[in-house]
Amino acid sequence: MSDEPMDAATPAGAEAAGLAPADRPIFFIHTPKTGGNTVISHFLAFLPVEQVFPPPPQLTLLDGDFATARERLPGLRFLHGHVRVTLTGLLPLERLRLVTFVRHPVRLVASHYLYFRHMPELPMHQAAKALGIADFLRRYPSYGTNPQTRYLTLALGLRRPGVHQEVSEQALAALEHFDFVGVTERMQDSLTALSEHYALPNFPPARLNEGKASRDEVEATEAVLRRDEFLMRLGADFLLRREAEERLEKWFATRRAAQARGALLQGLKGAAAMPWVAARAGDAALSFLEGWHPQGWVGEPRDGAQYWWTEDRARIVLASASGRGLRIGMHVVETLGFDPARIRVILGNRLLKTETAPAEPGAEVSFRIDAATFARHRRTAVIELAGPRSATFAELDPATADHRLRSFAVRRFTIEPLED
Template sequence: MVKRDFGKPIIFMHIPKTAGSTLHQLFQLNYRSEQIFKLGITGAPTEGSFADRHKISVDKFYSLSTLEQQGVKAVIGHMPYGLHRAFESDAQYITVIRHPISRVLSHYNFVKENPNHYLYERVKNEAPTISDYVERLNSKELNNGMLRFFLGPEHVKIPFDGCRLEMIDVALDRVEKRFVAVGIQEYFQQSVEQFCKFNNWEMPKIQSRNISKSQYSTQVNKSEMEVLLRYNSLDLLLYEELRKRFLKYLVS
C-alpha cells in the first residue's frame, strides 16, 4: 500500500455491508462538511429512490469545475475503484472488507427488512432462502461483490459468475498502488486506529451506525454455505490475502 500524500484527496470506497456508515463519522470529525463530497447525498434531491439520488450525485461530482474540485478533500460513498481519475490532482483510497459469507448474509437480511431496496420485491417473491437469493436473483452484488468493487465500473461487463482468478491480481495491484489502508470489519477497532494513524486523523469514540438487528437468522447450513462459497470463492481468496497483510502489519 502507499504512503499518504496529503496533497491528494482521500476516497472512501464504501463496499455495501462493511460497516461503512459507521466510518462516516471519521470524515465528519476530521473534515469540514464542505470538504466532504457524499455520493448519494451531495448535490442530490432529498426524495426519490436511492439509485436515482446516487446517480444525480455522481453526475454532480463529475461536473465539478477545477476550482470546486480543489475544495473537495474527501469523497465517501458506494462507488467502485476509478473515481481518482476525476481529480486533476489524482487521489488515494481507503476501504473496509468483510468475510464474504457474513457480508452476503447481512445483505440478504438487510434487503428483506427494507421495502425500498431495489431487490426487495424479488426477494419476497423469489428468494425464501439465502441460497435462492444468490442463485435466482443473479445480482452481481452477491457474486464476488467485493472483488468487483476493486475492478472498477468495468465490472458491469463481467456477467454473473464471470469473475476469474486472475482478477484478484488486478485488485491486489490496485491496493498496492493507490490504497493507503484496507480495513477488516472483523478487526474494526484496529482498522479505525490504522486509518487515523495513516491519515493523521483525530481518533473518535466510534458509535456503530446502520448495524442490522435482524429478526432473521445469522446462521447458514452446510448446503447454503456451499452455494455462498461457490459464488463468492474469489471474494474469500481476496479477503484472506488482505486479512493476512492486515494482521502482519498489526504485529510488525
C-alpha cells in the same frame, strides 16, 4: 525496472508523477454493506463539512456529482461514496489516496439479502421477501457471486469479469490500487490503523452499523450460504478478504516492531526505561516480539530449565546502541524431529547464514549481524525465526485439545560483540 506502463492510480504511480502523497485527499470507495457509514462518521468526527464530499447524509456518488467533485477537489480532504460506474475519466484517481473496506463474503451476502427483505422502499424488496436466500441467489446470481471483487473492478476500470468467470486475479489486482484496506469485522482495529497511517485523530466510533434482521434470521441465512453451492461462487471475495486481513496484520506487526525497536534502543542509551530483555551484553540487547508461547520449564521452575516454544514463525528484536556487529546464539532444546540446522533466520527479505553446534541438550544455533547491517537499519534489527515444520500440541497429544502451532523450543539467547 519494469517496462510495463505505470498506473498513476497506484501509490507507486502517483509518486512517479511527482505528487505529494500527504497532500492528496482520501477517497473512500464504499462497497455496500461493508460498514461504510461507520467509516464516514469517523471522518465527520473532526473534518469541516466543507472538506467532505458528498456532504452528509448523501452516500452515493451520482452522475452529476463527479464534475462538482473535480471542481472542488483542491479544498477537499475526504471523498466517499457508493459508485455505480467506472471512475476512470470521472475523477483524477492519481490525485487521490484510495481506501476501501472488505467484509467476510458470507456475512456481506447475507447482510445485502436481509437489507432487501427489511427495506420495503428498495426495488429488490419484493423478490427478497418472497424468496429464501437460496432461491433468491439462484434467480439473481450476481448478488452472491464475488460481489466485492466485481464492485471494485468496475469502479477502478479493470477488466470486468463475467458472473461465473474465474476472478481471483482480479481481486488481487484491485487491492493493489488502494493505499489502505480495512476489515469490516475488525472495524476498531482498522480505524486505529487508518488514523495512524494518515496521522488523523482517532475518536471512538460515532456509530456502528446495525441491521434490522434478528440474530436468528442472520444465523439461518449465513448457514445456507455456507453450503458448497454458494461458497464456490465466493472464491475471489474470500481471497480479497484474506489479503485485506494480511495487510492489516502486517501493518500492526510493523507498528509493534517499530515501537519495540525504539524502546529497546532508547533503554540501552539510558534515555528511557529499559524494557524487559531476553539477553543483554553491554550496549546490545534482544527481546521477543510475536510468535512465542509462554515460558515453560523442564521439571521444577528454575533458572536453566526454562524454554519458550516458537509458533510456526516467531520474531525477535535486536538493538546495538553503538552500532557494533553482534553474534547471536540460540540454545535450541527441542524440535519437532527436524535438524536444528534447518531453522531459518531471516532479516527483511534476506536469509542469514547460520552455524550449528552440539549442546546439552539440543544444539546451539548462531548467526551474525555486522555493523554495516545495523547502520542500514538504524542500529536495530527485527529477525524472523522459522522452523521447517510446525504442528499443534493436539496433533502430538490429542488429550491436550491445544491447537496452537509450535515449531522449536529455545532455552536461552546469548549476545557477543563481533571483532572490529
